[in-house]
Amino acid sequence: MSDSGQQHILSVRVAELDDAFGVARVQLRSLVGKPVPDDAFEDFADVRAAAFWGEVIESTNNMVLVAVLAPPAQPQPADSVKKPSEKKGKASKDKPAEESIVGFIAFGPPRSEEDAALDAEIYAIHADPGHRRQGVGRRLLASAFKAMAAVGQLSVRAWAPSDNEPAESFYLRFGAAPGQRMLAQIGEEEVPETAYDWIDVRRVIPRLDNPLDRPHHRSSEEN
Secondary structure, eight states: OEETTEEOEEEEEEOOGGGHHHHHHHHHHHHHTSOOOGGGGOSHHHHHHHHHHHHHHHOSSOEEEEEEEEOOOOOOOGGGOOOGGGSOSGGGGOOOTTOEEEEEEEEESOSSGGGTTSSEEEEEEEEOGGGTTSSHHHHHHHHHHHHHHHTTOOOEEEEEETTOHHHHHHHHHTTOEEEEEEEEEETTEEEEEEEEEESOGGGTHHHHTOTTOOOSSTTSOOO
């Protein structure tokens, strides 16, 4: 992955509150289905989405992971290394100036009482349309499953619109089994959704970690 000839590094980390705006942009771009200029997201919808994701990120019941692209750290000249006394303060905690959020995944306890037997639910997973088919979704899912497995959350469910073929292909490719169907109330519309279930996410992690496991057809990896 590169930008202006410079190699960028993809990594996944836990979202922080000031990532809410970037998460909202990725979600809205993903729903639109194509890259959209930043100045198109300065309206009320974008601000409202950022406020929503800020609350989700701050919630102690949920976890949001973000996939970020950043240039590799540049070695500092010896005379630019700060003394210990100069490393205190906010600057030492700042993120790289050129870091950009290109995807996210949100998960937590099952939202429906009917899913209470499950350990966790994936609420949302999105990749920026300009960075799809680059392993963003795979890296996010791998990181999420590792976090879940670390605390004993093994049986997991994700919901997706029943007509979303790329999402279906992505989930099936990485071991999910289609399950029950339901009508979800989204705004004033009822949208048919399908559940995709994993019995034990530990079985899928090695496959997610394998970068050579590439899609075999055009819609195998939407994210």
